[in-house]
Amino acid sequence: MFEFNLFLSPKANNIIDNQDDTIILIKKVDTIHIINQTYLGNFEHNFYGDSAPESLNIIWKKHLGKGTTKVGKESRIWSGAGWTGQPLMIREKDKKYIIQGSYSHEIRKIDAGTGEFIWEYKFDDVIKGTGSIWLNKNADTITDKFVILQGSRKGNNKTGSSKIVPSFRAISYFSGKELWRYNSVKTRCYSRDVDGSAIFINDTAYIGLENGKFLVFDPNYKNADSIDGILQPHVFEEHKIYNDNDVKLHGGNLVMEASVCRLKNRIYIATGAGHIYGYNLKTHSIDWDFFTGSDIDGTPVVTHDSCLIVTIEKEYIKGSGGVFKLNPDLPPDSSVVWFFPTKNKEFHTWAGGIIGSATVNSYYNKDQRYKNITAFTGIDGWLYIVDTDSITDKTVLGPNYKKVYPVPHLIYKYETGPSISTPIIVQNKIIAAGYRGIYLFSFDEEMNFKLLKKFTAGFEATPFCDNGKIYIASRNGYLYCFGDKTDNSKGKTNN
Numbered sequence: 001m002f003e004f005n006l007f008l009s010p011k012a013n014n015i016i017d018n019q020d021d022t023i024i025l026i027k028k029v030d031t032i033h034i035i036n037q038t039y040l041g042n043f044e045h046n047f048y049g050d051s052a053p054e055s056l057n058i059i060w061k062k063h064l065g066k067g068t069t070k071v072g073k074e075s076r077i078w079s080g081a082g083w084t085g086q087p088l089m090i091r092e093k094d095k096k097y098i099i100q101g102s103y104s105h106e107i108r109k110i111d112a113g114t115g116e117f118i119w120e121y122k123f124d125d126v127i128k129g130t131g132s133i134w135l136n137k138n139a140d141t142i143t144d145k146f147v148i149l150q151g152s153r154k155g156n157n158k159t160g161s162s163k164i165v166p167s168f169r170a171i172s173y174f175s176g177k178e179l180w181r182y183n184s185v186k187t188r189c190y191s192r193d194v195d196g197s198a199i200f201i202n203d204t205a206y207i208g209l210e211n212g213k214f215l216v217f218d219p220n221y222k223n224a225d226s227i228d229g230i231l232q233p234h235v236f237e238e239h240k241i242y243n244d245n246d247v248k249l250h251g252g253n254l255v256m257e258a259s260v261c262r263l264k265n266r267i268y269i270a271t272g273a274g275h276i277y278g279y280n281l282k283t284h285s286i287d288w289d290f291f292t293g294s295d296i297d298g299t300p301v302v303t304h305d306s307c308l309i310v311t312i313e314k315e316y317i318k319g320s321g322g323v324f325k326l327n328p329d330l331p332p333d334s335s336v337v338w339f340f341p342t343k344n345k346e347f348h349t350w351a352g353g354i355i356g357s358a359t360v361n362s363y364y365n366k367d368q369r370y371k372n373i374t375a376f377t378g379i380d381g382w383l384y385i386v387d388t389d390s391i392t393d394k395t396v397l398g399p400n401y402k403k404v405y406p407v408p409h410l411i412y413k414y415e416t417g418p419s420i421s422t423p424i425i426v427q428n429k430i431i432a433a434g435y436r437g438i439y440l441f442s443f444d445e446e447m448n449f450k451l452l453k454k455f456t457a458g459f460e461a462t463p464f465c466d467n468g469k470i471y472i473a474s475r476n477g478y479l480y481c482f483g484d485k486t487d488n489s490k491g492k493t494n495n
Contacts, residue, residue, distance in 0.1 A: 032146070035089040035096070036464060039130040039197040040422070043262040044302035046363045048424035049465025052431060056440055056453040059469060059481040062115035065104030066477060069126040069153055078103035078126055081473030083356070083420050084195065084259075085461030086130040089471075090146070090173065098471060099148055099173070100479055101127030107150050109176060112471070115481065119176035123169070124155030129195035130259075130462070133173065134205065134219050146173035147219060149205065151194025160190060164228055168194040168209070170221060179221035180231045187211045189242070189272075190252035196299075197259040199267070201281070204236065208256040208269050214239040214279065214286075239279070239286060246273035249293060249316060258357075259299040261308075263328065268308060270296040276310055278328055290332040292324075292399050293317055297355045298422075303388055304362035307337060309374055314352030317399040320344055321353015323376055325388065325408070338391050339398055339405035342378035347418040350379045355420035356462070360388060364427050371447055373411060375430055377419040383432045383439070385412040385449070412449045414439070422462040431470055433459035438472065438482075455482065 041047030066079040081102045088099040089112060096112040103126040109118040131150035139145040148171045158165050166181035184192040191210040198207040198219070205219045216237035218224075224231045242254045255272040262268075266278040266288065272295050278288025298311030307327045314321035320341035327335050344352040358376035365372060372388040391406040398405050419434030430441040430449075437456040443449045457480075463472035470482040 031093045033091045034133050034135065034146070035091060035466060037088070038132040038199055039084055039086055039259045039299060040301065040357065040359065040462070043199045045259070045261050045299055045357070046301055046360050048359060049426045051468050052426040052429035052440070052465045052470060053468045053482065053484045054442075054452060055484050056438065056455040056470070056482045057485060059483045059485070060115040061478045061480045062110065062117075063477050064100070064102040064473060064479050065106070067102075067104040067126050068156055069103070070156055075156070078475070079477040080475050081127070081479070082460035082475055083128060084130050084422070085128065085473050087464050087471045087473070087479075088131060088133055088148075089464065089466055090133065096466065099131060099133070100473060101129070101131060101150060101152075102473065103127070105152070107131065107148070107171065109173070110479070112466070112481070115479065121171050121176045121178065123152040124157060125153035125167070127152045128193070129257075130197050132198040132200070134198075134200050136203075136220060138203070138220075143172045143174045143177075144221075147171070147179060148173050149198045149207075149219060151196065154184070154192045158192070160192065161186060164230065165192040166230060167192060168207075170219060170233070180224045180233050182232050183228060183230065184209055184211050187213065187240075188247055188252060189254040191255045195257040199260055199262060201262070206260055206267050206279075208241065208258065208260050208271070210255045210257060212240060212242045212254045212256060212271070212273070214241050214260070214269055214277075216284075237284060241269055241271045241275065241277055241286075242273035250274075250295075253295065257297045261300045261302060263302050263306060263308065266328065268300045268328065270298065270300050270310055272296065274316065276300065276308070276326070288328060288332060290326060290335055294321060294353070294399050298357035301358060301360055302362075303360050304365070304372055305389070309358045309360060309388070311354035311356065311358050311376060312399055313350065313355055314344055314379070318401045319397055319399045321378075321399065323354065323358050323374065323386075325374075336398075336403075336405050338408045339396060340384070340386055340408055340410075341396055342382070342384070343380035345380040347379050347381075350420075352379050354378050356422035359423060359425050361425040364425065369445060370428065370443070371411070373425065374408075375423045375425055375432070377416060377421065377423055377432055377434060379418050379420075381415055381418050383414045383416045383423060383430075384410065385430070386410050411447050412443075414441070414449070414451065420460050424463055424465065426465045431463050431465065433461070433463060433472060435459070438463070438470075440470075
């Protein structure tokens with residue numbers, strides 16, 4: 001059912017060889033800490049690491065390889081990792097490890113200090129999205145305690161009409177072994193990939209799939225069901241997140257690529273059909289629907305004042321893509337706090353707007369030392385920083401030219417070139433990546449911005465920061481660790 005390779009080394013001491021070791025480690029599980037559990041850090045998607053460096057020296061780089069995928073009927077070779085592609089991180093005692101998916105079809109556990117591979121698990125296709133790590137508090141053994149949930153593209157050996165497309169899987173963090181696989185079924189949407197990340201509330205998981213379904217399920221393999229000859233997670237609820245009118249407007253392009261987020265008693269779901277839905281955790285129903293009609297690829301992010309920041313692509317709409325701030329405590333038609341449009345400028349297959357997500361500094365700004373800001377990069381080639389809390393006296397037409405909305409204050413912008421990556425804010429640093437390279441900025445309390453460094457390579461993935469280092473994968477085939485000092489150890493240019 002799966003391919004599994006284990007790279008044993010003296011540093012790979014987390015592999016469990018016998019039940020006695022399992023019992024010992026269970027007692028010491030409090031020494032294991034999940035640093036970022038899902039895409040953009042947490043279930044509000046507003047944590048991006050603890051600290052960033054002042055420079056972009058290469059501490060180490062590791063070649064992730066390349067893999068084949070099908071775009072339509074054409075086979076293509078992709079290298080490294082791309083959108084969204086953010087690494088996850090866990091600390092075991094005094095060592096840290098990365099979980100990184102790649103276009104080589106593998107997800108790997110990697111030593112964060114050296115770039116050394118610990119284990120790898122092979123999917124049937126390239127991995128685009130970021131995984132999530134579930135802590136199973138009721139696990140009997142350490143190998144079941146920490147579980148990675150990861151999606152991939154549908155599989156090179158699959159078609160849109162294949163009966164089984166197991167593009168979403170659970171993998172043991174410690175052993176790299178498969179625990180279950182989920183069949184993403186055929187719907188009126190043309191995609192059966194899984195790019196989004198799951199979030200968890202206790203022992204229940206929530207995820208939106210590219211086939212246009214929102215799942216509420218049990219991630220524990222011990223409660224899984226044998227369906228169609230494979231072990232699949234037990235599904236509690238399944239909701240269709242498009243309607244017949246969406247099919248008329250978008251055809252089969254109903255693809256949900258965003259990750260869901262939690263705010264108060266709702267989970268918010270941004271869909272390719274142009275909706276931002278609110279799923280009520282108390283009533284187990286969708287009871288909030290903000291509709292734009294555009295394709296929405298970005299993940300909703302929660303602000304300090306319990307609002308949502310949502311990015312909009314320029315597709316299926318008359319006007320511009322851009323960024324909304326929404327107050328979901330209000331009815332959908334009254335929920336817009338502001339809208340910031342980006343320029344309509346074509347690049348590759350995109351007509352404009354924003355493909356990645358926006359990020360906020362609320363996690364780092366609890367003392368209000370800085371202004372509350374939102375950062376995003378557009379297809380138009382600019383990094384934008386806006387004041388999340390204040391609006392100008394100007395108004396703009398929305399994406400459909402039907403309503404007029406306030407505009408936030410623009411604090412700073414810089415031409416980084418076209419990008420589908422998501423910039424991150426960590427303390428007083430901003431890391432923005434794109435097809436021209438990765439840019440490191442700093443800012444002060446007066447909101448003066450300065451470009452510190454640039455490193456040239458092609459990036460689509462989202463970076464993550466930890467302990468003064470930046471981890472990000474490139475389309476050139478490499479996973480990079482950047483920092484202030486160059487490490488002369490063997491991990492520096494680990495090919």
